[in-house]
Amino acid sequence: MGRYQYRYVCIRLIFCMILFGCNSENDSITKEPPPPKATTVPLPEAMYIQNGCISCHGPEGNGRGTRTHLLRETRIPNFQDRTTYLNGSSKESIANSIKNGIPGTYMKAYSHMRKNEIDALAEYILKMQKNNR
Ligand code: HEC
Numbered sequence: 001m002g003r004y005q006y007r008y009v010c011i012r013l014i015f016c017m018i019l020f021g022c023n024s025e026n027d028s029i030t031k032e033p034p035p036p037k038a039t040t041v042p043l044p045e046a047m048y049i050q051n052g053c054i055s056c057h058g059p060e061g062n063g064r065g066t067r068t069h070l071l072r073e074t075r076i077p078n079f080q081d082r083t084t085y086l087n088g089s090s091k092e093s094i095a096n097s098i099k100n101g102i103p104g105t106y107m108k109a110y111s112h113m114r115k116n117e118i119d120a121l122a123e124y125i126l127k128m129q130k131n132n133r
């Protein structure tokens with residue numbers, strides 16, 4: 001290969017690299033995988049606060065919240081003590097109480113919540129129980 005021919009090939013090669021280099025860059029943009037679907041992972045503690053559970057049931061679940069002076073005339077469970085639950089202290093029973101509420105009491109139905117949110121809250125309350133099985 002002659003000296004000039006070699007240079008010519010080199011220039012063509014560089015030209016091609018620029019041309020296809022740009023192209024492949026564009027390709028990598030269009031071929032990027034789609035972003036993952038957004039999912040909401042309920043944060044139990046945040047839910048307990050944001051939905052007002054904390055104001056009636058208290059940060060520790062013992063019924064000593066900021067609103068409990070208004071509930072003086074009512075029975076309020078102590079989530080730490082399994083013997084104080086009227087509707088059952090298992091995860092399923094707790095979830096049921098949250099979903100359907102306790103009719104005729106201050107405990108309203110949180111039926112607008114999704115199942116995974118209710119389950120997360122039920123698990124959170126379950127962890128408050130001191131006299132665990
Ligand atoms: C306005 C006050 C109030 C709010 C807000 C509230 N609760 Fe209650 N909750 C009560 C009262 C009062 C009871 C007891 C009702 C009864 O049986 O007399 C109760 C009962 C319960 C029970 C059933 C306990 C048992 O005795 O079996 C669960 C579980 C519960 N609440 C969870 C929650 C969760 C979780 C939230 C928030 C999403 C919440 N509560 C919000 C007042 C409240």
